[in-house]
Amino acid sequence: MKKKIAIVGAGPCGISVLINLLKNLSNSDISIFDINQNFCKGNSFRVDSDSLLLNTTVDTTSVFYEDRLHFFKWLNSKKDIPKKYKLKSAFVPRNLASKYLFETLNEYLLKSSEKNNNVRIFDFFLFKYDAKHTFIDTSMNEYLFKYVILCTGHTSSSINMKCKLGELSNNDGYIENSFLNINGKIHKNDNVLIIGSNLSAIDTMLLLNESKHQGKICILSKSGSLPSVRSDMGGDYKPKYLGLEGFKSETISVNHLKRLFFKELLLLTTKEDVKSYFLISKDPKIQLETDILNCIYSKNKWQVLVFSMLEILTNYWFKFSTADRILIKNKYKKIIDRFISSMPLENALLLKDYLNNGRLEITKSSHENVYYSNSKKGFLIKNKNVVYNKIIDSSPINIENKDFSSLLNSMLEIGVVKTNINRLNSLDIDNKFFKCRNDFDANSNIDTPIVYAIGPTLRNNLIVSNFFLESSRQANIITNHISTS
Ligand SMILES: Cc1cc2nc3c(=O)[nH]c(=O)nc-3n(C[C@H](O)[C@H](O)[C@H](O)COP(=O)(O)OP(=O)(O)OC[C@H]3O[C@@H](n4cnc5c(N)ncnc54)[C@H](O)[C@@H]3O)c2cc1C
Incomplete structure (x- = not known):
């Protein structure tokens, strides 16, 4: 019988897992779920801009843990890719990484029938798990799987993220998405206040620069530190x-x-x-x-x-x-x-230019010190005079305020996974797989699925230093586990 496997999420992690499964497994029936626009891109690799660089070098980015130079070799096999990106030490645009995932996947999809593997790609979210071990997608189709691999990333950022900025978000000029594409949302002369100073805030800066934006920019940083x-x-x-x-x-x-x-x-x-x-x-x-x-x-x-x-x-x-x-x-x-x-240094130098010519300010403060002025029709920081007509929420997701995604919620409720959502709002895998409860529903004929979770996560409560390599490492482990079980 074919092994029935579901991959939930088709971001970098989900695609890494799929490629590793296709390479090493035979006789399987794999379904992968995500909305089309995120396929091979996920949340943070979605914006198609050459300014947004991977923060890992080419020689430490690979879909195969055992072949660290796979991405390097792929880049060098392409005629249309600029020479400067073909070095082991280069930081390349993130959209090249998505292209790499897409092409590598296609290569393995073409060969999948040789190993009797069957892949189905769904343009749906899986949103519920019920007591009969059935998964339900957003079109109410039902599925049964033996293995489920959760690659849902920063779980709630893509699904009903509860707004952290409270009242501020009710005003014109509020922009919610931290993985944002600013096209059409920000005008040339807008003054922009970015809440948060992490990678998505830096992304916003780079995109503003690319769009020839001329207004003032302020990055509001709680810790006062940049990446x-x-x-x-x-x-x-x-x-x-x-x-x-x-x-x-x-x-x-x-x-x-x-x-x-x-x-x-x-x-x-x-x-x-x-x-x-x-x-x-x-x-x-x-x-x-x-x-x-x-x-x-x-x-x-x-x-x-x-x-x-x-x-x-x-x-x-x-x-x-x-x-x-x-x-x-x-x-x-x-x-x-x-x-x-x-x-990457290149991005830091750009920020430095902005700071030196007075276009960018970095203020150590929190969103609690920001208010909306009806008379000035904009956002102000307490005790400062600049009026910002756009505010972008690039702050980390607040755990106390978060919504669980409905899929995870129902899996947790029924007890098929026991897990924590960590402060990065991703699954805390704690270095071991989440297995189903053995005693669960002992009378049922249907096996409870074996559930794995991987992604941008805290491992052993410590941050993973290279998400890409870590996800291929975990993909490798899961593949070995499924193929031998
Ligand atoms: C601004 C920013 C920049 C970053 N830069 C880098 C970098 O340069 N290098 C690096 O290695 N890492 C970087 N990261 C870290 C990044 O999070 C990971 O590298 C990578 O995106 C993780 O991939 P993922 O597939 O686990 O998660 P995601 O990219 O978040 O993908 C998860 C996918 O799961 C889908 N999904 C969620 N729930 C469901 C459901 N119920 N059903 C179906 N689909 C679902 C989502 O739609 C999404 O497409 C960056 C992060 C941010 C925020």
């Missing part, structure tokens, strides 16, 4: 103290780790630099400049350093005591968060 800066330089720096190979022992203390981290830092720069670099509360403009200089002169070694640290934390997470874990979360999380959510 860190990545360049294509220094990728081969090998940490002297912080390499994973140095950590063979069963136990590790957080103090030991801290000592090694600073030893490694001091190899790269001076004590004073280290101090100033990690003062998170400093002026975002100075921070951006420091980031750019560090990126150029220390050739991005800081990034490598933080990633090494992250790798150690991820590998050793369960070996730290509870107290140490809390310490790590409180102390290092902010640093790690900022480094992981990073923008």
